[in-house]
Amino acid sequence: MSLETLHRYTRLESPTGDRRALAAFAEVLEADAADAGFHTAREGDHLVWSLPARGVTGHELLLLSHYDTVWPVGTLETMPWSVEGDTVRGPGVYDTKAGLVALLAAVTSLRSSEQELPAVRVVVVADEEIGSPTAGDLVRAEAARATAVLGLEPPHPGGDLKTGRRGSTRARIEVTGIEAHAALDPDAGVNAIDELVDQLVRVRALVADRPVLLNAGTIAGGGRTNVVAGRAHADLGLRFLSRDDEEAVLGGLDGLSAFRDRAVVKSTLLAHRPTWRENDATTALLARIVRVAAAAGQTLGGRPADGAADTNTTGALGVPTVDGLAPPGGGAHARHEWVSAQGITDRTALLAALITGLHHQPAAGTSQS
Template sequence: MSSSSHLDPALAALRRYTLHESPTGDRRALAALADVLDADAADAGFHTAREPHPDGDHLVWTLPARGVAGDPLLLLTHYDTVWPVGTLAGMPWSVDGDTVRGPGVYDTKAGLVALLAAAARVVREGAPHPEIRVLVVADEEIGSPTATGLVRAEAGRARAVLGLEPPHPGGDLKTGRRGSTRVRIEVTGAEAHAALDPDAGVNAIDELVDQLVRVRALVAGRPVLLNTGTVAGGGRTNVVAGAAHADLGLRFTDPGNEDAVLAGLAALRPVRERALLATRLLSHRPTWQPDEAGAHLLDRIVAVAAGLGQRLAGRPADGAADTNTTGALGRPTVDGLAPPGGGAHARHEWVSAAGLGARADLLAALFTGLHTAGPSHGDGA
């Protein structure tokens, strides 16, 4: 891989973060990158802390207010990626003109680079700004099962929430998201010899198949996306399967259908008399629908961007993130403030080198300019 000596500071930082591969759930890899990020955050002026978890710590950074009272501005981002350690061997870091490639560069290590560059500039220039809180989540790519409570707590006192997920193609921002829930259906049956004594058994796989048919009927006719992502169970063809499970991915466009489908899943009961059935949420991100508070925040961001010569707009997105949680809580929320690029979760993932600087410029201007948008949460906004 090429030396970073010729790279500008933003690209050099992105290279360092990318070379620290950080798949969700790999505690050792996440810890190595977390140490680097915390050090860079401290250099930028943040106070750093961690919320420890066995599969990866969540990073909590605070930039104390300077001359602006009231509730903090909350930024949400993450440092886990979908790429396992070793991906760099076949998907190496590279820079070709404006195109930067590597695992996680777009989703969303470039966002971390822009954020830290913006904060360092604001501190260096001594510009007034509210308290800035940053959550850097370790398990966003699997629905933030251990981070959602922290996100909710921080959102409750935030004047506004900015998400550092990738933007829409072209750079536009995200003003709403589909609800996203992962559910596991678990069946416990009873093993028996499949030929000598089949009636003594309860086939968990057969029970699971019948339950999956019920689930499909539950979502039929609704604007709900259902994907059965994993099915597992049994062991041998001459043994009645004693256990089976399926993991489902569900996407919702509105809270009404979301509530109805999740209630229906919780109400599933076994078809077979001796089968045991359990459904449990693996992760849950509620539907975030565009609202007046988010529209006002978007208008302010668009105006600030225009003052920098940047043209932006916003619209809802299909994908889910931690901003689902804050938006559904009614907190003013806009996402997609990471640098533009493409290929999230794909081998051709890339991010714009010029976009690093442009988004850092925008974030710095937002840190110092959004407090003029109106009253803080404590004042009733």
């Protein structure tokens, strides 16, 4: 049944920003979530599902996932669904439609059970793949009342969980210059492209002595070679290991000033996820998850990851957070993307065990009452 569900979800291509495609997939997800026993609601384009507590007080489990992918509609034509042994391929199967399948299967398996469980909230974000620019407030609000957060992003290769993430910021530098004829009156103009190039060199110098990843992802400007460019912009991707570096670099971006008279330089944060450093709360939660997994016959470990997700937000807030609970596989954002069929079954069992048993696990160094 899990593979059939994943096949349905994969056929519903859902690239970030495609409102029609996302809406069609959201309707199917909400129907399946309701069938599994969730109460469903929406906050904008984001899906919010909840299960009431059953015999447990003082605990609320928050699970984070997303239903957008990086793949445009039509990708299935050249990257089709396939199953070969344990390997399932298709756009979005690993990141992270298999995680949604495992979660819904896990909750469905608990529907007729009389086991105790805490209150459960699930946020399924619509724009995670571009940094969740519209989901941050929702994630923060839900995290404020959660006692633990589980992320349904893909795990490390081999299946280990994620206990920290680099901070991730998408920023835009925009330059406004003055257009003029490039041959007859060049001094009357201010070239926005030239100014932007100098600004990019300045930003590169800003991160040069820091363990910061900087990628100039897109650049655009001007229009004709005989016209001094009046506008230019670049979109940057930044990844941070520490909050100190994050604050220094973002402060530098905010303080950019023009090299050229009459040029105007503006920097804007398009999306921002704070640095999530592994901490005692995360370590303790991981230890509890490892014990639950061991009781279910599964062996797990955990370590920080370079990629970013919505768990950056909850982890940075200090809420006990562990990510990577989607099924194992590989090739995220690559044409060879794949997920393990057995991994879906294993993660389904693990998620069911965590929902019903995580609150029974004492924090490290304490005894269970």
